[in-house]
Structure formats: C-alpha cells, structure tokens
Amino acid sequence: MSGFLGPLDFDSRIPRRQQTRVATFLISAHGALARQFAFTLPMRLDAAWQTELNAQFYRESEIVSLLMRATSWIPDLALGYMAASWETAWLPAPIDGIADPRLAQAVHLATLAHAVHAGIRPAALLPVEANAQDPFVMALRRIEFESSRLLQAQILFLKGEDLAPYRDAVSAALEQRHDSVRKLWRETLASIGVDAPGTE
Template identity: 75%
Template sequence: MSGLLGPLDSEGRVPHGQQTRVAAFLISAHGALARQFGLALPAKFEAGWQTELNAQFYRESEIVSLLMRATTWVPDLALGYMAMSWEAAWLPTPNEGTADRSLWQAVHLAALAHAVHAGIRPAALLPLEANANDPFVMALRRIEIESGRLLQAQILFLKGPDLVPFRDTVSTVLESRHTELRKLWHDTLASVGIVRE
C-alpha cells in the first residue's frame, strides 16, 4: 500500500478505478453539502451569516459538476454499499442546545462543511509526477484551493458571536464530525490501496 494515488500510467494519469472511487466519495460529500445548503437558504435573509449560505451552495455545486466531468469513470460494484454509508453519515445531527432550528441547522452545516474542507486534502494524494494537464489531477487541485477558501467562512461562523452561548455544544458537534469524516475518508482510500497517516 502507498500513501499516494497510483501507480500512474505512462501519461501520468491516475488509475481509473481510483479516480472513480475517490470522485464518488467527494461527490457524495460535496453533493450532500450542496443539497443541505440549498434547503437551508431562506426566502429572505434576516441575518448576515445567511448570505454565506448562498455562496456556499453554488461553490459546492460547482465542485460536484467539476468532478462529474473531470473523472474517467469505470464500473465499481462496491460503490452502491459505500455510497449508502456515506450518505447516511451526512444526515443532520439531532438538535441539541438551542431552540432556534435555523441556527442549529446552520451549526450542523458549518460543522459538516468544516470537516469536509479541512479533513479532505485530495491534492495531497497526487504524486509529483502526476500529469498537471490531466482533468482529474487539475480537479483535485482546484477542489483543494476552493476548500481553503470555503473553510474560512465556516471558521468565521463557528467562532462568531451568535454561537458564544453554545460554544461547548458546537465544539462537540465539530469534533464528532471530524472524527466521522476522517474514518470514512481513510476507509475509502484504504479500499483503493492508499494508507494515510
């Protein structure tokens, strides 16, 4: 087992089976975020932090669209079962600590998005000799750049004044999301022969 994608083909491209499985995981995670951001969008913004939901919704949708087109897909029978476990993991957590349903939904979304954007570094899986002009390679690098930008919004919200009274609950939710996502991501990578520390 290796810590990087590969072995690359003669043109420096990632094996199609690895592309399929890694892209399917990323599409599941970013697709779940896009769906949940879309559902969380209010008809009218009443708080400043709600404007960020709109931007996040479109950025997550762009990531999914990019991966759909940049990946060389191959049949993978294990994806059905794996996708069910991933989708179950993205479901909202029970409401704890606040009676404000929309605020709790935003906390859940920000915690999940923070875990996805901070916990998954897809470009770090690429060997140095990966073909920089390959669409899949470029997509993984683009996703990592976007994740860094999106992460800033989650940090600002989760550390913002609206959540000061719920700081302990938010920290618990965030830690739980990170632990869960890290396990799913590492299991997915291990299934294609990649071991990450």
Template identity: 85%
Template structure:
C-alpha cells in the same frame, strides 16, 4: 500500500478505478453540502451572513459539477453500498444543548462543512509525477484550493457571536464531525490501496 494514488499510467494519469472511488466520495460529501445549503437558504436574504451561505451553495455545486466532468469513470460494484453509508453519515443529528431546530440545523451544516473542507485533502494523494494537465489532477487541486477558501468562511461562522452561548455544544459537535469525516476518508483511501497515515 502507498501513500499516493497510482501506479500512474504512461501519461501520468490516475487509474480510472481510483478516480471513480475518490470522485464518488467527494461528490457525495460536497453534494450533501450543496443540498443542505440549498434547503437552509431562505427565499429572501435578510441577513449579511446569508449571502455567504448563498455563495457557498454555488461553490459546492461547482465542485460536484467539476468532478462529474473531469473523472474517468469505471464500473465499481461496491459503490452502491458505500454511497449509502456515506449519505447516511452526512445527515443532520441532534446536538446536545441546542433545542432550537433552526439553530441546530445551522450548527450541523457549519460543523459538517468545516469537517469536510478541513479533513478531506484530495490533492495530497497526488504523486509528484502526476500529469498536471490531466483534468482529474487539475480538479483535485482546484477542490483543495476552493476548500481552503470555504474553510475561512466556516471559521468565521463558527466563531460568530450568534453561536457564542452554545460554544461547548458547538465544540463537541465539531469534534464528532471531524472524527467521522476522517474515518470515512481513511476508509475510502484504504479501499483503493492507499496508506492513509502516509498521505497525511
């Protein structure tokens, strides 16, 4: 197994089968975030932190749109089962120590977003010889750049005073989310012949 995508074709492009599997996973993850941000946002923004949620909603949506257009799609009959398992993994789960449903949803969304943006590094899978002008290659690099920006916003939210009384529950939920996202990401890489340990 290799630690990178490939073997690349003569033009330095990632094989369509690998593009399809990677893009489908990323669309599932970022699409779930976009949907959940959309449902969390109120009709009227009453607090400053809600403006950041609004901005993140649009950024997650842009990532999904970019991947749909930049990917060279190929038939992948395993995707039906895989997507179902991914979508289940993104669902909210009760958080011990937080009984308020609204607060629980906010914590779930913040921890999931943090885990996705910190734990999924698609550009790290690109070999040096990848064609920098290829839309898929450019998309993966753009996604990683945007994720680093979005991660800073998640850190500010998670460290905010509103969540200070629930720090222990928050820390436990964050660790669980990171472990779950890392596991899924490694499984996706392994399914297309990538040694996840070598790409980290």
C-alpha cells in the same frame, strides 16, 4: 499501502478505478453540502450569515459539476453500499443545547462543511510525477484550493458571536463531525490501496 494515488499509467494519469472511487466520495460529500445549503436557504435573506450560505451553495455545486466532468469513470459495484453509508453519515444530527432549529441546522452545516474542507485534502494524494494537465489532477488541486477558501467562512461562523452561548455544544459537534469524516475518508482510500496522510 502507499501514501499517494497510483501507480500511474503510461500517461502519468491516476488509475481510473482510483479516480472513480475518490470522485464518488467527494461528490457524495460536496453534493450533500450543496443540497443542504439549498434547503437551508430562506426565500429572503434576513441575517448576515445567510448570505454566505448562498455563496457556499453555488461553490459546492461547482465542485460536484467539476468532478463529474473531470473524472475518467469505470463501473464499480462496491460503490452501491459504500455510497449508502456515506449519504447516511452526512445527515443532520441533533445538537444538544441548541433549541432553535434554524440555528441548529446552520451549525450542523458549518460543522459538516468544516470537517469536509479541513479533513479531506485530495491534492495531497497526488504523486509529484502525476500529469499536471490531466483534468482529474487539476480538479483535485482546484477542490483543495476552493476548500481552503470555503473553510474561512465556516471558521468565522462557528467562532462568531451568535454561537458564543453554545460554544461547548458547537465544539463537541465539530469534533464528532471531524472524526466521522476522517474515518470514512480513510476507509475509502484504504479500499484502493492508499494510506490517507494527516488523518490520524
């Protein structure tokens, strides 16, 4: 397997099958985050960390919208069962030691978002000779740039004073999420002949 997407076509573009599968995985992950941010947002913001939920909801939605338009799609029958396993993986899981359901949901979202933004580096898969003007290439680079910005918000929340009494539970949940996301990302890339860098 190669560590990069390709081989590139005659226009130095990423093969459409690889675009389709990578984009579908990213849309599943960021779409799940957008949905869960939307459902977590209260009608009235009464805590400082809730304002960041609002901002992250819109950024995740923009990532999904960008991928929908920038990807050169082809039919892929395998995506049915693959997407089902991804969507199941994004669901909230109980967090031992946090009884407040609102706080537990916020921790779930922050750990999932941290794992997605830190563990998935799509631009690292692009070969240097990839067409820099290709919309898909530009989209992957934009997503990685946005992920690095979004990651800071998750770090601030997960290390904040509100979660100080639950530090061990948060650390365990974060590690579990990272393992799950890395596994799914590796499997997705392996299915298109790509060896994910930096996931071992």
